Amino acid sequence: MTAGPISTDTGSTGFEPGREPAVARRPQGEGTYVEPRTGNAASVKDAPSVPELLARGRTLCTPPLRAAVARLAAPMDTVAAYHFGWIDRDGTPVAGDGGKAVRPALALLSAQAVGAPAEAGVPGGVSVELVHNFSLLHDDLMDGDETRRHRATAWTVFGPAQAILVGDALATLGTEVLLDAAVTGGASAADAARAVRLITSATRKLIDGQAMDVAFEQRDVVTVEECLEMEGGKTGALLAAASAIGAVLAGADDRTSASLQRYGHHLGLAFQAVDDLLGIWGETEVTGKPHWGDLRQRKKSLPVCAALAEGGAASRRLAEQLADPVGRGEESEHVLAARAALIEEAGGRSWTRDEARRQHRTALAALDEVPMADEVREHFVALAEFVVVRER
Amino acid sequence: MTAGPISTDTGSTGFEPGREPAVARRPQGEGTYVEPRTGNAASVKDAPSVPELLARGRTLCTPPLRAAVARLAAPMDTVAAYHFGWIDRDGTPVAGDGGKAVRPALALLSAQAVGAPAEAGVPGGVSVELVHNFSLLHDDLMDGDETRRHRATAWTVFGPAQAILVGDALATLGTEVLLDAAVTGGASAADAARAVRLITSATRKLIDGQAMDVAFEQRDVVTVEECLEMEGGKTGALLAAASAIGAVLAGADDRTSASLQRYGHHLGLAFQAVDDLLGIWGETEVTGKPHWGDLRQRKKSLPVCAALAEGGAASRRLAEQLADPVGRGEESEHVLAARAALIEEAGGRSWTRDEARRQHRTALAALDEVPMADEVREHFVALAEFVVVRER
Numbered sequence: 123m124t125a126g127p128i129s130t131d132t133g134s135t136g137f138e139p140g141r142e143p144a145v146a147r148r149p150q151g152e153g154t155y156v157e158p159r160t161g162n163a164a165s166v167k168d169a170p171s172v173p174e175l176l177a178r179g180r181t182l183c184t185p186p187l188r189a190a191v192a193r194l195a196a197p198m199d200t201v202a203a204y205h206f207g208w209i210d211r212d213g214t215p216v217a218g219d220g221g222k223a224v225r226p227a228l229a230l231l232s233a234q235a236v237g238a239p240a241e242a243g244v245p246g247g248v249s250v251e252l253v254h255n256f257s258l259l260h261d262d263l264m265d266g267d268e269t270r271r272h273r274a275t276a277w278t279v280f281g282p283a284q285a286i287l288v289g290d291a292l293a294t295l296g297t298e299v300l301l302d303a304a305v306t307g308g309a310s311a312a313d314a315a316r317a318v319r320l321i322t323s324a325t326r327k328l329i330d331g332q333a334m335d336v337a338f339e340q341r342d343v344v345t346v347e348e349c350l351e352m353e354g355g356k357t358g359a360l361l362a363a364a365s366a367i368g369a370v371l372a373g374a375d376d377r378t379s380a381s382l383q384r385y386g387h388h389l390g391l392a393f394q395a396v397d398d399l400l401g402i403w404g405e406t407e408v409t410g411k412p413h414w415g416d417l418r419q420r421k422k423s424l425p426v427c428a429a430l431a432e433g434g435a436a437s438r439r440l441a442e443q444l445a446d447p448v449g450r451g452e453e454s455e456h457v458l459a460a461r462a463a464l465i466e467e468a469g470g471r472s473w474t475r476d477e478a479r480r481q482h483r484t485a486l487a488a489l490d491e492v493p494m495a496d497e498v499r500e501h502f503v504a505l506a507e508f509v510v511v512r513e514r
Numbered sequence: 515m516t517a518g519p520i521s522t523d524t525g526s527t528g529f530e531p532g533r534e535p536a537v538a539r540r541p542q543g544e545g546t547y548v549e550p551r552t553g554n555a556a557s558v559k560d561a562p563s564v565p566e567l568l569a570r571g572r573t574l575c576t577p578p579l580r581a582a583v584a585r586l587a588a589p590m591d592t593v594a595a596y597h598f599g600w601i602d603r604d605g606t607p608v609a610g611d612g613g614k615a616v617r618p619a620l621a622l623l624s625a626q627a628v629g630a631p632a633e634a635g636v637p638g639g640v641s642v643e644l645v646h647n648f649s650l651l652h653d654d655l656m657d658g659d660e661t662r663r664h665r666a667t668a669w670t671v672f673g674p675a676q677a678i679l680v681g682d683a684l685a686t687l688g689t690e691v692l693l694d695a696a697v698t699g700g701a702s703a704a705d706a707a708r709a710v711r712l713i714t715s716a717t718r719k720l721i722d723g724q725a726m727d728v729a730f731e732q733r734d735v736v737t738v739e740e741c742l743e744m745e746g747g748k749t750g751a752l753l754a755a756a757s758a759i760g761a762v763l764a765g766a767d768d769r770t771s772a773s774l775q776r777y778g779h780h781l782g783l784a785f786q787a788v789d790d791l792l793g794i795w796g797e798t799e800v801t802g803k804p805h806w807g808d809l810r811q812r813k814k815s816l817p818v819c820a821a822l823a824e825g826g827a828a829s830r831r832l833a834e835q836l837a838d839p840v841g842r843g844e845e846s847e848h849v850l851a852a853r854a855a856l857i858e859e860a861g862g863r864s865w866t867r868d869e870a871r872r873q874h875r876t877a878l879a880a881l882d883e884v885p886m887a888d889e890v891r892e893h894f895v896a897l898a899e900f901v902v903v904r905e906r
Contacts, residue, residue: 264675283656
């Protein structure tokens, strides 16, 4: 495990006893990016435990998520359960939390942002998880990715048809669970319909982003703006929906919803910038992805686009390499390491780090537009920090 | 072109001048199945023109359908336009109607069934067409089908990733156009939400049906009941939604919606029974599908399942052939012709014809449960006849 490119904020002490701070879960000095805390001493002191927030999201959202998946006809229920990490390929139950579940945590918080109980956001948390996993199932197949979260992807185990079908079914369930919220009385029919609009619109942006990503594979050069637009679709749209959907289910006005969505959108872009850094300089043990994977695939991620835009000598050498069809996908470790060095030399790594900071700050600024209880705001701030300071 | 298995009703004269009857479009004596008209002379005299009903559906629904598809980011808009038959693979506009468009016609009629203008059903007609075409795009890819409507399927032209993406996008648009109906004032927010529920539920059944169909490919025997369940999902669910969605948008009560859905469901099963007959005994020029295609793929369609259930000598020989892995997919025309004869000998052809009749009758009985203007009822009856008496 290498040290992160920016030294982590390890000086944030003063957490209440018994409330484990987010950073305590990580070896010190290993974050990929962190913005120094800007809050005053009191807010740092009261900072909530991110693991607790995530655990609450899982505790409240996983049972209804499992119930929704159990509605699928065989064998789709099995394929979905495997994909979520609940069972192995033989059907044996697997202990584990099935991922960080940041989106459900955000959905619950967003209900609290408008004064509703966290529980009001549950259908929203379930919906965003369903849509997120629909996109993972389809993207892995389209991209030919064979590994996710250290496991064989569903299409490699159950075949392409099942990956397509189960993805389709999860997307549909993502709408059904929101409509159910109105039936069970957890939300008004009008608010449930607004939540459906929110998730549907995010799903379309997500598909648009993936379409751009697929198209970029055929191109040698992608501008930074295009890359940000693609990442805004692939990552920003659903985090935006997650950050507002609980509020919408609880009757938030459009302005509050828009601000919360902006927070989530920029948080998504910050997350993606960090992800792009890890995709090149992250270690396989922590990322769960193949070493130099993004470079081997000649992925036009942010560091690459930024390096290509710089225009200096290293930038031009990089452009030549990426335009050269020879050895595509078969480059040695040595060649890929040299390419990573070129990207760094052309400023791609530092630009992306700065971009993560900018997006993180913009996300927090959007949060300031929404009046909410201090504790809820602190939770949003803590989750944002957790999302951008990470190794996987 | 061979004569249909049942002589067509060519004696229905007395149509009003200028209103071209449905059967006039077909060479006489060539329908695959028809129930003799049971109406009295007056209803026959006033019978509407099916081509006019279909043309109205296309005229009202195609512009908003195209507008919805135009919202897709490039190159998905092009892929979708190709799939719908609006452009060829080079992007040149193609003259043509893009299919029969029975579903939009049903959606418009269903609005009229509850006394609303046909226009109130337009968002429903657009939605069902979007969902229908989402399923075609994904199914063609899963099934490896290379031809549809006499043209190369989208995945063979633009690749699997585009077929997946565009399918996903169309399904999402199918929900968006319904939510838009509330925004533009064409429907109340509550009715739009009910319509979303209807289309979402149909989409899930449709996916379940396709999942069963995919699973059947690995099996040698499928019961008639399983086959009907699969076809109820793949074909019945969306025709059921089409037959009620305009009514729902116009504020129909649940009972009316349920009856109209039953009409559409059984109409779908009748349609599918005829389709299964054509899949074995239909000619390529009219079906647009490869000769003996269903037999070559060893598809467990209704005639096959019924023949296998019969249990006599021909039935057992058929079962042996289907269980034999040798020559799978490489059978000669001669072998396939002999297999078709075995299915007929075991009663699979006649059972399926009878089943089409039963489903047709059940559909019309469900229609009787809904009070509506005589003219609207006649239109439903005429469309049902059109759907089950056809060559393609």
